[in-house]
Amino acid sequence: MPTLQRLMQGRVLLLTICAAGIGGTFQFGYNLSIINAPTLHIQEFINETWRVRTGQPLPRHLVLLVWSLIVSLYPLGGLFGALLAGPLAVMLGRKKSLLVNNIFVVAAASLFGFSRRAGSFEMVILGRLLIGVSAGVSMSVQPMYLGESAPKELRGAVAMTPAIFTALGIVMGQVVGLREVLGDPWAWPLLLASCLVPGVLQLASLPLLPESPRYLLIDCGDTEACLAALQRLRGTADVAQELSELDEERAACRGQRARRPWELLQDRGLRRQVTSLAVLGGALELCGNDSVYAVASSVFRGAGVPDAEVQYAVVGTGSCELLAACVSCVLIERVGRRVLLIAGYSLMTCWGSIFTVALCLQSSVPWMPYLAMSCIFAFILSFGIGPAGVTGILATELFDQKSRPAAYMVCGALMWILLFLVWLGFPFIMEGLSHFFYVPFLGVCVCGAIYTAFFLPETKGKSFLEISEELDRLSFLKQNQGPDWSGPEVILSTEL
CATH class of the missing domain: 1.20.1250.20 (MFS general substrate transporter like domains)
Known part of the structure; x- marks a missing residue:
């Protein structure tokens, strides 16, 4: 490979x-x-x-x-x-x-x-x-x-x-x-x-x-340390082309300081990036993966797994996510970020819907608990292939060197707040919706797939400077072209 x-x-x-x-x-x-x-x-x-x-x-x-x-x-x-x-x-x-x-x-x-x-x-x-x-x-x-x-x-x-x-x-x-x-x-x-x-x-x-070469060159201005770090990381002394790209990136950032989180929210040129970060970062925490883990033990017991063996079945759920993440690591540079995200959220919607039906019918149809158990593994696999890993790349690729730390602050704060709220509110959702507890999460999965399809540009194989220039073009294209501009057509044209 x-x-x-x-x-x-x-x-x-x-x-x-x-x-x-x-x-x-x-x-x-x-x-x-x-x-x-x-x-x-x-x-x-x-x-x-x-x-x-x-x-x-x-x-x-x-x-x-x-x-x-x-x-x-x-x-x-x-x-x-x-x-x-x-x-x-x-x-x-x-x-x-x-x-x-x-x-x-x-x-x-x-x-x-x-x-x-x-x-x-x-x-x-x-x-x-x-x-x-x-x-x-x-x-x-x-x-x-x-x-x-x-x-x-x-x-x-x-x-x-x-x-x-x-x-x-x-x-x-x-x-x-x-x-x-x-x-x-x-x-x-x-x-x-x-x-x-x-x-x-x-x-x-x-x-x-070694330290990050970009940090050494763009933030610290240390060309020699950057060159040494690049040579060690690449396993070759021939890094002239990559060093040249880093120099261009440094020139684009020259005279700028590291941005604060609130400055990202105020900058019109970063509106698309911040929106993508908020929507897809929020979808990652609200898609219901943690909730599926939470009900896994009870579903396994309903399928006839003995209490003493449930702990081993739970280990199997984590192993599914690990396997899916490894597969996604191999696929991401072949099929791109958008495909994995759309496929992941679409499959999660499919398995979540079947899972809800299986929970509703498990008391009347003998084999429904086994279908529910299968849906748990399929759902976790779908989550691992798409949203679990790809979402974490967004803040790295959609923001330049001076905006990246603040972007991670915004994304991290949002995701931890939502994780806290999900853990706090999930028992009440379970009590109020019973077998339909996953329905609100289905809506999030659908929104994640739709947003990715229409508004997230593909970044596979592009340098940070190329990504930044394309996002700048997209951000100001509507202003330049006037009212006849059609967002989805332009965005879809950026797919490799």
């Missing part, structure tokens, strides 16, 4: 992807899934701790309130991390930001590890907030770092790797949480503190690898 051959030629690039990913989005997926296994054990710890302090058990509704706080502080911390990521990426650079980010991981792991010995569930609460901050930073900085370090013909595949590491983290969190590994009632502090391991691996490996 040409993609794999190019990656092997640039072994340093491959090592950079792994080092950034293991302490980056891997942590996000790992800490997202790992909290599910010790749910009952931590709730018992909360109750017992309160009993030791006061002599009385904590009422059940207050135990659930504390537990909800532990779970919901993760996306809240992610929001703080997303807002912190932009300034960190500008002041410290992409690589150093990822390294400094591990301070939050070490602090959180220490709080988790000693919480039971200290008899403090407050330490678990604070630890979840800090690990959320770490996830928020890495979710923004890692794709920025890798997207700027990859050659344009591999940028899509490289930018898909954060989705692969997210799915890998989800699977590893599910595996480590099994009863046979660290799912024992007394092992939950060690289970939560195991997030330290990927952090240590990143701290040991990432300092040996």
